[in-house]
Amino acid sequence: MKRAIGVIDSGVGGLTVVSELMRQLPKEKLIYVGDTARCPYGPRSKEEVQQFTWEMVDFLLEKDIKMLVVACNTATAFTLDSLKKHLSIPVIGVIQPGARAAIKFTKNNCIGIIGTEGTIRSHAYTDALKNIKAELDIYAKACPMFVPMVEQGIMEGPKAIQVVKEALLPMMKQKQMDTLILGCTHYPLLKSTIQSVVGTNVTLISSSEETARETSTILEMQHLLNHTEVFPIHQFYTTGDLEMFMQISERIFKERNLQMITIKKAVLHQMQDSK
Amino acid sequence: MKRAIGVIDSGVGGLTVVSELMRQLPKEKLIYVGDTARCPYGPRSKEEVQQFTWEMVDFLLEKDIKMLVVACNTATAFTLDSLKKHLSIPVIGVIQPGARAAIKFTKNNCIGIIGTEGTIRSHAYTDALKNIKAELDIYAKACPMFVPMVEQGIMEGPKAIQVVKEALLPMMKQKQMDTLILGCTHYPLLKSTIQSVVGTNVTLISSSEETARETSTILEMQHLLNHTEVFPIHQFYTTGDLEMFMQISERIFKERNLQMITIKKAVLHQMQDSK
Incomplete structure (x- = not known):
């Protein structure tokens, strides 16, 4: 099962979940999207949070993820039920x-x-x-x-x-x-x-720790764990400033882990259309 | 979802899992079978453990359980894969x-x-x-x-x-x-x-604690949690001596919890046939 786990967040907070996923599930490849351009989600309307969240999810579905982790409390509160209802892959929130x-x-x-x-x-x-x-x-x-x-x-x-x-x-x-x-x-x-x-x-x-732990539980239940020995290269995407995102990643991840990460700019569909 | 969670064990050890399930999932009804008559499973052959385990599982399936917890390390080691493969309800072991x-x-x-x-x-x-x-x-x-x-x-x-x-x-x-x-x-x-x-x-x-915690995770994932406020009466069955089983239950459970438990003798199918 070499498909990746998708992780979404309004910004950089979800990187603590990624850090725990890397520690607790070192054989799994991760693709992270942080919507730093529109962070924070806290003060936004439910409809806005739902729309932004779905844009990130669509971006990850195109990359054929096997499971989705909603690593943002606000997005979990507003969209978890709808994501669970509409997606055929397992979905977990942080709450x-x-x-x-x-x-x-x-x-x-x-x-x-x-x-x-x-x-x-x-x-x-x-x-x-x-x-x-x-x-x-x-x-x-x-x-x-x-x-x-x-x-x-x-x-x-x-x-x-x-x-x-x-x-x-x-x-x-x-x-x-x-x-x-x-x-x-x-x-x-x-x-x-x-x-x-x-x-x-x-x-x-x-x-963050508990969500990583339960991701492990769910992957096993669904026969989606990757048992082969690999050193995955994780992909991080930000919708905002690349430099700032890199600096924060350096602060959260140790040097050894940083070598396993590529960081790129993400262009989500709705944002592209509105240009 | 008022169907019960089924719990099986070779004897009384699984009651520590039951105790944790009662604490962490107080709205859920439990049906426990302890095969005290044939305990311990440790020294038995793989085939014997598989046969005995399936007899307990058949007993519980007749009671329409919504999930199965294999609260015995030996039974988990020898039968978990086969149970997962053949049952349509979620199954979890202790390992x-x-x-x-x-x-x-x-x-x-x-x-x-x-x-x-x-x-x-x-x-x-x-x-x-x-x-x-x-x-x-x-x-x-x-x-x-x-x-x-x-x-x-x-x-x-x-x-x-x-x-x-x-x-x-x-x-x-x-x-x-x-x-x-x-x-x-x-x-x-x-x-x-x-x-x-x-x-x-x-x-x-x-x-025991961790298995109860993950039972909670899986019930939520599968939309099987009971959200209504109830005070369930749990059913414990033993294949062996009723008096001894009651004494051990009294030692493990506090008085308040003991009022929520009925203890009966179980007659498993294979044992009945061989009489």
């Missing part, structure tokens, strides 16, 4: 894997969720959790400062600790949660800072 | 979920596996791990004393610590593993003792 992992880890049934304002407002994590287990005590909080901070490259140090403390300490004092979902694909880059602020008694759930 | 979780957790790519002699001899975990990620350093060890000890009710205290130390300390000294797979459904009952012996730097992977 349900995080929710299932949190249910597995919590001992006191008290779970926190942090994400962008759009994700928290959509109640997508709360719905995913309650759908499976009604008796959970859930506390959700938007952390609008985290993504801009990460995009500036600030992930550790006194400034990062200060911002994370201001966002999370009031929440931690209020509830005795033992599990915290990092409900945004940027947040794994802040993991060590967040862990130092909330303490080691709180299990942090990375949607 | 692959543990392997995937270990790959997710390990940071240094050094993974330990402990299990019964049969499981270790089958190389099923090693194969499952290497199939996905070739560059793992794997160390597997049979712990034949653990199951008899658990079945005698010894799970904590000086005796348990002594037995676990003798089995695991030589292995821990030899390899710098950061992740240890509890590759037997009895072992989660020894989890705190094992953790105290190997230290907190080693992540213990419970196949």
Whole structure:
């Protein structure tokens, strides 16, 4: 099964999912599209997010992907059902894997969720959790400062600790949660800072890690795993500035992994037509 | 989707998977068959294990289950492929979920596996791990004393610590593993003792927890999750002594959970015919 796994995101956050896919499924080839030209999706209408997402999906379907990973919380919240309904390949989003992992880890049934304002407002994590287990005590909080901070490259140090403390300490004092979902694909880059602020008694759930894990589960169930020994060359596409995208990729991936990646500009169909 | 999830095991070890399914999927009804009359499967031939497993599966198919969980390592090793091939419902074993979780957790790519002699001899975990990620350093060890000890009710205290130390300390000294797979459904009952012996730097992977988590993933993918609020009454069947099975169930499940369980004697088809 040498067909690739397709991964889509509104920008660069989904690269944390790609990084985990490369680590947990090293034999699989990945094709990533980041719609950096139109990022962020958070403040956009449902219709716009659906249209943009489908443009990326069409781009990947032409490359004959065997599975689709929606590595963006907003796109997952707005388009997962429609993608699942219309595509003949398996589709996974980032929200349900995080929710299932949190249910597995919590001992006191008290779970926190942090994400962008759009994700928290959509109640997508709360719905995913309650759908499976009604008796959970859930506390959700938007952390609008985290993504801009990460995009500036600030992930550790006194400034990062200060911002994370201001966002999370009031929440931690209020509830005795033992599990915290990092409900945004940027947040794994802040993991060590967040862990130092909330303490080691709180299990942090990375949607990126969990989505990669469940991609592995689904590929096996569908007999789509690639068992042959290969060193795949992954293809990354950005709709926006190539230079900026390369710089961020260098920051996320180690040198060895960078050698396994090609980065190109993507022209999505709708954008081409409107020129 | 009010149809039940079917769970089969050679005896009582699979009840740790049931316990996790009840915790992680509280809206789902479970039907469990433990073949205690013919337990253990470990020393039996492949053909015998396959025949016994299919007898339990036929018993459950008559009850219209929507998914099958093979909560026994030996049965998983010998029959999973054949069950997947012939059944139209989703099937999951206990080996692959543990392997995937270990790959997710390990940071240094050094993974330990402990299990019964049969499981270790089958190389099923090693194969499952290497199939996905070739560059793992794997160390597997049979712990034949653990199951008899658990079945005698010894799970904590000086005796348990002594037995676990003798089995695991030589292995821990030899390899710098950061992740240890509890590759037997009895072992989660020894989890705190094992953790105290190997230290907190080693992540213990419970196949039972991970199998329940992946059952959740697969039910959602197949649109088989039960979203309605129910308090299911689970059905447990044993092919062996009812009294003994009830005593072990009481030890594993808390009082609140015991009220949600009925326990009956199962008569499998082949056994009936041979009378």
